[in-house]
Amino acid sequence: MTRETLELFEVFVRPRRGLDHKHVGSLHAQDHAQALEYARDCYTRRGEGVSIWVVRSTDICASQEEDVESFIDPSEDKPYRLATYYRLPDPVDNM
C-alpha cells in the first residue's frame, strides 16, 4: 500500500480585484500547479474570488501567539499613535 506523501499548501484567495488575498485554508498537492487547481476546485466553487495564491506551508514562517506580549508589543503605552489621542476644539476637530 502506497501512503500519500503529498505536501501541504496554504491557500489565499482575493475576493475581488483591488482587495488583498486572504488566507482561506490548506490542501495537499504534488506541486504548485496542482495546488492551484485543487484550490480552485476546493475553495472557489461559489464565486469566492478572482485570484488564488498557493504557498508551501513549510515556506511560511510564523510567530507564536503565546509570544505576543514579548514579540508583538501591543503599544498600549503609546496612545499618541492614534488620532483620538489629540483633543482639538470642536471648530477644528474635523482634521
Added chain:
Amino acid sequence: MGGNSDQAELERQFQQRIDDDIKIEPKDWMPDAYRENLIRQISQHAHSEVIGMQPEGNYITRAPSLRRKLILLSKVQDEAGHGLYLYSASETLGISRLELIEALQSGAAKYASIFNYPTQTWGDVGAIGWLVDGAAICNQVSLQRTSYGPYARGMIRICKEESFHQRQGYEIMLALARGSDEQRQMAQDSLNRFYWPALMMFGPHDGESAHSAQSMRWKIKRETNDALRQKFIDQTVPQIEFLGLDHPDRDISWNESRGHYDHGEIDWHEFYSVINGNGHCNRQRLQHHIRAHQEGEWVRDALAAYQEKQRQRDCQDPD
C-alpha cells in the same frame, strides 16, 4: 502587422478596465508607459517619505517635553514604514530596491521639494505636521482610489496610520498660538514660511503639469493638482482663523459663486528653483542619505556573509 493590432487590442482592453474602475494587479498586462509612470510616481512618493524624516528628525533631541519627543519619534518611525510600503509597491512593477535607491542618490528621481526647506524652530515641526502632512493627506486620500491595486492598498494603510500626524502638528501650533508673545510669533513665522511651499506640494497648475493628463486617463491620479490644492486651501482657512494667526496669503477671499476661496498666485519661480536643486537643503538631504546608506554597508556585508555561511552549511548537511 498582427503584432501591432494585438498590441492595440491589449491597450483597448486595458483602458476598458480602467474606465470600468477595475483595479490593475501586478501580473496583469499593462502598457510600458503605465508601468514607467507608476514607478516614477510611487518611488517619488517613497523617497519623499524617507527624506521627509530628516527635517523632523532634526528636532527629536530638542523636543520641548518628553511627551512631544515620544510623539515625534512615533511620527518619524511611521514615515520610515510608509517609505517601505511604497518601495514594496514599486517593486511589484519589476524594479529593484537597489535601482530605486540609486536613482534617488544620483538625483535622477525626485522627492517632494518641501523637504528641502530647513526646520529652524520648534514651530516648524508643528507647521510640518499640520500643513505638510495635511497637504499630503489630501493627496493620499484621493490616491486610495488609484487604479493600481498595490498602490491603492498602500495608500489605505498609510492614511489610517497617518491620521494622527496632522492633529499632533496642529496641537503644537495651538499651544504656541495660545502661549507667550514670543511663542505666538514663532507660530506665525512657521506658518508664513511653510504655507506657500505646502501649496506647491500639489505640483504645477494642471495646464503645466507634464504627466497630469495621461495620469488622469489611467486613473493613476484621481483628482487634478489644482482641485486638490483648492481643497487644501479651503480647509486651512478656518484652521488659521482658529489659531488667531494672520493668513500668509493677503489675497485670500471667499468667492460665493465658486463656493471656494480665491487665492494669490504661487511663486512658481521658487518652486522650480527648489526642484532643480537650489533649495536651502537639497545637497544636505542627499548627502545625509548617502552617508547613512554607506554607514550601513557593514550590516549588508554581514547579512550576505551569514547567508553564504548558511548556504554552505546546508550543502554539507542536506537535512
